[in-house]
Amino acid sequence: MADIGVLPDEILVYIFHFMLQSDIVSVMRNVCRRWKMLSFSPTLWRRLCMVDLGGENQNIMWSDENIQTVKSFVKNLYISLFSNQGGECLNKLIKHDFSELKELTLRDSHFGNSKFIEILEFVASRNTNLSCLSVKFGACEHLEKYFDIISNIQLRTLEINHGGSALGLRQKCKQCSEEKWEHCLVQLCCAKGKDLRNLSLGVNRVNDETVSSILKHCSNLTTLELDKTNTTYSCFLDIQQNINLRNISLFNININDDTLIGIAQFAPFLISFSVEGNLDSISTRGIQKISESCRYLEKLSFRNDHDHAPKLTDSNLFTIASNCKSLKYIQFQSLKHITDAGFQAVLKIVATYKLS
Template sequence: MDISTDVWGQLALEASQVYLTEGGQVRSPFASTTIEKLPDKVLLNIFSYLTHREICRMATVCRRWRMVAYDTKLWTHVSLRPEISGLHVSSLESLLALISIRFGPSLRYIELPIELITHTVLHELAAKCPNLTHMLLDFSTAMQLHDFSEMQAFPTKLRYLCICLSEVIFMEGFMRKIYNFINGLEILHLIGTYEKVEEEEEEIYEVINVHKLKSATPNLRVINLYGINFVDDSHIDAFSSNCIQLECLAVNFCNKVTGSTMKTLFQRSRRLTCLLMNGCSLRSDYVMQVEWEKSSVQELDLTATDLSTECLIDMLTRIPNLRFLSAGQINGFNDSVLKAWVEAGTARNLVALDVDSSDNLSDEALHRFLSRHGSQLHGLVLGGMPHITDQLWQSVLQLLNNANDGRYYEIVKANFERADRTTVVRTSTNCRVSNYYLLSNYNDLIFN
């Protein structure tokens, strides 16, 4: 039953009731209660839970609802990308009117598709939205850029900038125009068009000049270079040479990154606590050159890399304060790694562990590790491991005080069909989960 529908049904029934009293018939006190009687502030609060598409529909109900729906407080975070649950704007003139009338000083966050990224729109945002701090510019489907030769203004208070890159459009003409306006950026996302396919490699274009970009953004704390096929170790070196405030660097699915500049990265970026390198082509010899014991790193993602057992042991036994580790799909991650890690005592601060699809880890090794450190974990991922038995789960669940609520838990797909306990979540869909929500910079890393 739809609970919300049931509640409204009960209210409607109650409103229609007539009660008999000594003085005669009395109508229900709810008889005259309708949504029209609600104050504007209450309506505004209700509307705040709706999407902008739904708010626009509410605006067609009546004049009063239209006034509430167009309150600027409801338009602080706006996406204009209809393919990602955003609003569809039919023309540039409509958008310019929205910026001036509806968004104004209340606007904090906006997402623009390629057809709406023009110098006129950016000028208007700079002039009418002085509190705009977060912006996403989606060039991913671009075959041609608009003319930015006349662009003289750009929002100057941006803290967060996300640029979705095109594979074939060079961005330098646009970037040259905004370099002088983005030196206050703290969070930068460059999103590539990574697709994992086994086809003949096509020609790769460096569509954005990272070396020039780093000179314009000295205050970056968080850098996310996601799935960019031209990014390599020289680009990491470039950012580390200029961004002394760097706390988090993510280069997930940048498969040209080998780790050759990782040692220099940690020597320069003393504040770097989070390094995410899922799907990179890391070389063990480069990783072992890093002075891990002197680093501040606390969060590591090494998923789907080819690091050796020797390298993993060397690294994990030398990092003193690791709290987050994602190391699934690594053949070298085996029982000896867990054993050495426990013996070194460097897993004492661990709160999240992901060893998804680690075929070389045994029940016994996992049990020993979790018996020692399970009570401190807030997140544990052991998916894609059909050799893990129910017996292990039964024994370790009692140890996962912070990760288990006592009623539900997730086990590998192989066990779903034969599970008969009411405490097991059953599903026929094999999906992967992540501990990323436990990262210190999780909110800064979100894009799209």
């Protein structure tokens, strides 16, 4: 059996990278002097996870000694705590300045932790280089306060998810109407829309009108992701063409051929287009329009179960092959109407494919 000790430092660090940080500090550092030294490698601490501050291993990881040593390496801070740990987390952040922090992920998904408001406000005020924020709301009675804080950050990437209804917080979430979400999101995009490059929304109270208003204000977006939003095709109509948008992903939303036609007209310079969910309402007409208008596509993906798949034909694949010369990845399902000629047309230009 090979001796792991003969592996070069960079390989050992790569292996450590797949371990929990709490195990790195409690186990790896106790093996030998060399492993202890490697456990402080900057690449292992670019992303620091505050998931649960309880337990012996977590206490070691969040000791002042360890944080003081690794804090200058941290670029991305991930926080997801139980409701009684917000105060302890905030105290740690106040005591230790993560001066290089650029990305913050905040998962308020347990019990509507009001301390997360203070955590977000403190990190945003101290870390002026913060450019990427991902927030998941458990309960959203503090919605306006969250958005007030977010509006004061010079963000390029923003991800907002709402998971309260699935977590037994329905009563608290009833007060968050579509109108309130629209007001908060549109107001934010009016103030900061020109700066945003990447936007991801996973909020079922976001409707067509809200998305349409957002797109009008965020003309420099390069990436748009919608998940479980209450939207259809009309959010892409009657707005100015976006020549900057390169990536669109739509997950679990109601779309049809008109959605694809609207996207083809709104974002003709797409390089990646992904759709996942019930695709019953998509026919060859919508796919044809996407492949005719979005000629720079490198990735085209339609993921679904076989009972709710668009009925693809040879004609669609011929159009894709003749128009999308840069295509590198394609994924379709339910290919009952495809012949060998259609397959061969796509295989001539695509390096990676999933056809089933």
